[in-house]
Amino acid sequence: MTEGRFPEGFLWGVATAAYQIEGAVAEDGRGESIWDRFSHTPGKVYQGHTGDVACDHYHRYRADVEEMARLGVGAYRFSVAWPRIFPQGRGQANPKGLDFYRRLIDALRERGIVPVVTLYHWDLPQALQERGGWAHRDTAYRFADYAAYLFDRLDEAVPYWITQNEPFVVAILGHVTGEHAPGLQDPMAGFRAAHHLLLSHALALQAYREGGRRHGRIGITLNLSPVEPAGDDPEDEAAARRLDGLLNRWFLDPLFRGAYPSDMVAHFAGLGLPLPEPPQEEMRAIAAPIDFLGVNYYSRQLVRHEPGEPLMAMRQVEGPLPKTAMGWEVYPEGLRRLLERLRHEYTGELPILITENGAAFDDAVSPDGAVHDPARVAYLRDHLLAVSRAIDDGVPVRGYFLWSLMDNFEWAHGYSKRFGVLYVDFDTQARIWKDSAHWYRRVIEANAVVD
Ligand SMILES: OC[C@@H]1[C@@H](O)[C@H](O)[C@@H](O)c2[nH]c(CCc3ccccc3)c[n+]21
Numbered sequence: 001m002t003e004g005r006f007p008e009g010f011l012w013g014v015a016t017a018a019y020q021i022e023g024a025v026a027e028d029g030r031g032e033s034i035w036d037r038f039s040h041t042p043g044k045v046y047q048g049h050t051g052d053v054a055c056d057h058y059h060r061y062r063a064d065v066e067e068m069a070r071l072g073v074g075a076y077r078f079s080v081a082w083p084r085i086f087p088q089g090r091g092q093a094n095p096k097g098l099d100f101y102r103r104l105i106d107a108l109r110e111r112g113i114v115p116v117v118t119l120y121h122w123d124l125p126q127a128l129q130e131r132g133g134w135a136h137r138d139t140a141y142r143f144a145d146y147a148a149y150l151f152d153r154l155d156e157a158v159p160y161w162i163t164q165n166e167p168f169v170v171a172i173l174g175h176v177t178g179e180h181a182p183g184l185q186d187p188m189a190g191f192r193a194a195h196h197l198l199l200s201h202a203l204a205l206q207a208y209r210e211g212g213r214r215h216g217r218i219g220i221t222l223n224l225s226p227v228e229p230a231g232d233d234p235e236d237e238a239a240a241r242r243l244d245g246l247l248n249r250w251f252l253d254p255l256f257r258g259a260y261p262s263d264m265v266a267h268f269a270g271l272g273l274p275l276p277e278p279p280q281e282e283m284r285a286i287a288a289p290i291d292f293l294g295v296n297y298y299s300r301q302l303v304r305h306e307p308g309e310p311l312m313a314m315r316q317v318e319g320p321l322p323k324t325a326m327g328w329e330v331y332p333e334g335l336r337r338l339l340e341r342l343r344h345e346y347t348g349e350l351p352i353l354i355t356e357n358g359a360a361f362d363d364a365v366s367p368d369g370a371v372h373d374p375a376r377v378a379y380l381r382d383h384l385l386a387v388s389r390a391i392d393d394g395v396p397v398r399g400y401f402l403w404s405l406m407d408n409f410e411w412a413h414g415y416s417k418r419f420g421v422l423y424v425d426f427d428t429q430a431r432i433w434k435d436s437a438h439w440y441r442r443v444i445e446a447n448a449v450v451d
Helices: 034-039 057-071 097-109 138-157 169-177 186-212 233-258 262-270 281-287 332-347 374-392 435-446
Strands: 011-015 075-079 115-122 159-165 217-224 225-227 291-298 300-303 314-316 352-357 397-403 424-425 430-431
Touching: 011 291, 011 352, 057 097, 057 217, 057 435, 075 159, 075 397, 097 115, 097 291, 115 138, 115 352, 138 159, 138 186, 159 169, 159 186, 159 291, 159 300, 159 352, 169 186, 169 217, 169 233, 186 233, 186 281, 217 233, 233 281, 233 300, 233 314, 233 332, 291 332, 291 374, 332 352, 332 374, 352 374, 374 397, 374 435, 397 435, 430 435
Parallel strands: 011 075, 011 397, 075 115, 115 159, 159 217, 217 291, 225 300, 291 352, 352 397
Antiparallel strands: 300 314, 424 430
């Protein structure tokens, strides 16, 4: 394979998530989510931005699907808002909520675009949070009920299901640092949430497998990063190993080896965080075979030993490489190395989908009405070349989903960070193709990296 070319049938896509684009938060019976509550809590989100309107995708989805068709994508990764399906998280279903996703999937299939559905992308029904949320084991069972409800009604039309998006972020940013909803700062809640998120994945996987006439493929999406020491001090190496243990291995090991990483369990026990021994049948269920692993890659983590930091004795440091508007280093080589590591240490011949990769830059509409984003084109080109090299080395990457189709609600950053290849003017809801959209369309058409 010549560098930058992709295998026949490679799945080219774009990705979004419900709370970040839909808006219409009180329409057609949708219940409150923890991100509605969090974003409306003063001080949590940049300038008090919320997802109340976002990209108004709930009403504009047909035009957005047309934009995807113009891009030529073969697939579209989006998430279902649990509070649209079960406004209280459990019990009474809301048919109008399901109807929206039926309309969206029909519009996609009319244009020959494959739906890739994420069951959970952070918008837990608030009513479940009030019963303990992810820190409460019962939530995992409610998730499996919600998943089975969708499998039974949408499986014919959905070839790819993703159970969870980034359990690390949900557990740690939501329950330990408090940067994300529900905004808790309680390490034990974080570890309980991490386990219940993996358990929820296992229970949904069981529901899928036992559902008999299931036609599609099911997997989970993890945010994974290479973690490197900022200096050559052995203490920095040890700090990097610890963050690798929490960021990557805390989720990869249960999913692919059936146990939490013992070095990290010992580390936390040493801190007086005696993690309860999870029931063996739960660990076996978590390690049940999946059909693909979804990988979200953005950058690397650079760490130093930090004795004063109570949980991990480490701190992240700013690296020397060029950065995106998020302050994340542009490090495409890290993606190739991550994919090689995954194949050799965890996934073997299991197919991998890059379910998110992209960058935020300070985009602006220029006087000619265009949006020139050369830095994003360079970021995407270099990361696609890295994927192509990994494939040439034999890593079975089957698809790539660019984050994101359009600028959207970037969580605690609100609308201040633009990841889209389509620029959104949030005053008019106009979508404007950035140069990167024109470029990505040509890549898809050529099935290769173009200049
Ligand atoms: O930050 C860009 C995207 C989000 O908009 C997606 O919803 C989310 O799946 C996602 N994950 C990551 C990498 C992990 C991360 C998440 C949040 C904050 C910092 C890092 C980057 N992103």
